[in-house]
Amino acid sequence: MTTHSELKQRLEKAMITLQQLPQSAHTKPIGYKTAWPDMIRPTKRGAILHRGKLLLTPNSQYISDCYKIIDALYQLSDMQRTLLSARAMNVAWQVLQRRYNRSRTHLNRLHSRALTALEAALNNNAIQNSK
DSSP states (O other): OOHHHHHHHHHHHHHHHHHHHOOOTTTTTTTTTOOTTTTTTHHHHHHHHHOOOOOOOOOOOOOOOHHHHHHHTTSSSSHHHHHHHHTTTTTTTTHHHHHTTTHHHHHHHHHHHHHHHHHHHEEEEEEEEOO
């Protein structure tokens, strides 16, 4: 059984891993274009790292954990899924308060319930995969 803080760390690692995965023309959203060549992107990553953000090099363990979390997230409601992913990407509570028109206390309670539901979904997926 994992604690909520461990689950939050796993979610943050999964979101960072998802952002760090290489993108090709087939994995980008429609209409998304960049003029930056691939050789400049590592320089941008180095600048981001210098500013203090955590940078992970995605390995197979992080990627498989990311996929497990994504599978479990799809078993949750839309509100829970967006709230968990927004907080994992460090979206401020004030932005979420304006978006959902709810107080921070209520959103925090919903976030805690969503973490509990995610833990149950992860455990359910682990049981199904072991069969």
